[in-house]
Amino acid sequence: MIVAVAGGKGGVGKSTVAYNLAAALDAVVVDGDLGMANLPADHGPTLHDVLAGRASAREALRAGPVTVLPCGRSLAGARAADVSALGDALTSVEREHGTAVVDCPAGLRADVGVPLAVADAAVLVAAPEPFALADALRTRELARELDAPLVAVALNRVVEEPPIPTVRDALGAPVESVPADPRVGQSVEEEAPVVDAAPDSDPAATFAALAGRVDSSEK
Amino acid sequence: MDLDWTQQSAAGVSLVAARLRNRRATDRRVRLENRLDGPVFPPRRNGVPEAGWDRGGVTTVVPAGGTVALGYACPAPESTPPVAVEAVEPAADRGGETDPATAVRKLGDHRPPRDVLDRCCDGTESDESVVAETSTRPRKTTSSTDTHxxxxxxxxxxxxxxxxxxxxxxxxxxxxxxxxxxxxxxxxxxxxxxxxxxxxxxxxxxxxxxxxxxxxxxxxxxxxxxx
Known part of the structure; x- marks a missing residue:
């Protein structure tokens, strides 16, 4: 299945949630942010090359604690990337690896729309603040138009008791709150997903619950 | 189904405009075929052809009692008629379209504008090395300011x-x-x-x-x- 992790607003932790959710689902995480890549990359081909027809999705995969399909970091690469090929790239990752989690960029442009259009499930990431919720609402509308069922909302970096009922009513999906924890923040950079690095921690339990919601949506 | 058309030729390309009028009380799906000797250049949005268009023509739904206006280009000389109704059938509800092409068509372009590249990069060929070696390779800023x-x-x-x-x-x-x-x-x-x-x-x-x-x-x- 293809899971789109989206959220409208930038900086709410979509990449962190996507990376850790992919670890919990034993999935490939695809860095879909064509203009501002976040997930670890090395010198091999990237999603930019895949979308420009220079490499296959399989060639661009990068092994690690979580298998990543990284994205290039150059503007020229972003310009050369044909976003309409993204659907096929995601489908081919799904065919070979079972589950692909897509880290969608902020905003509401085509590079968010294409993953949502091919996704079997969408997870929205929001910060527990009103202004982040407004963007999440817009993304939810887009997901609805593109037929991507919203399976869960991840409230990220929660410090105080979050307004879970309000968020659930506003977005119409079950809410999981990811506690603010430095291990989550560093997980992408250090390539240490919390479900592996700290399996007994609260954040690990949240990502496991999130993965459970995604899994059960498939059945 | 009534079809009105006009055609106009310029620089070897014919521009065909068609208007379909549905007098029936139900929505009808119409297949319109190009009769000119060349492929159809469909209208595009964000680089993706509008829904229903292909190289041979267009399939569209004309609402009950309504009209639909269409137009395309074709790299061929004018001939009469340039376009013809190939098939008309009741329009069953196909639901919303949710394919990636629709998403690209409807939503904004993700790509950074071209002039950003001219200002900050050496060119598309070297983009990978720019990415990988930004820290080790000095940028050629002085030469570019010279020319500008x-x-x-x-x-x-x-x-x-x-x-x-x-x-x-x-x-x-x-x-x-x-x-x-x-x-x-x-x-x-x-x-x-x-x-x-x-x-x-x-x-x-x-x-x-x-x-x-x-x-x-x-x-x-x-x-x-x-x-």
Missing amino acids: EPLTDYRTRIETAEALGAVGVEGATDLLATNDGLVGVEVLAESLEADATRLRALAAAAETLADRAEAATPPTQSLRRLS
């Missing part, structure tokens, strides 16, 4: 000289330090003279060119008659 702003170097030297004259002794010491000391300033003084000569020559050349630009009149009228 031919007077920058002169302006910098003149401004430095003016600043040296304007500041007091303390400030001058700092400026001396950043301009290679006393030797640097002596070199600067020499190059200022050369700069003045070159700038005056440039101004004179520019003046002459401007006069010639005003005087020159290409024979547009006669050329237009010939072509």
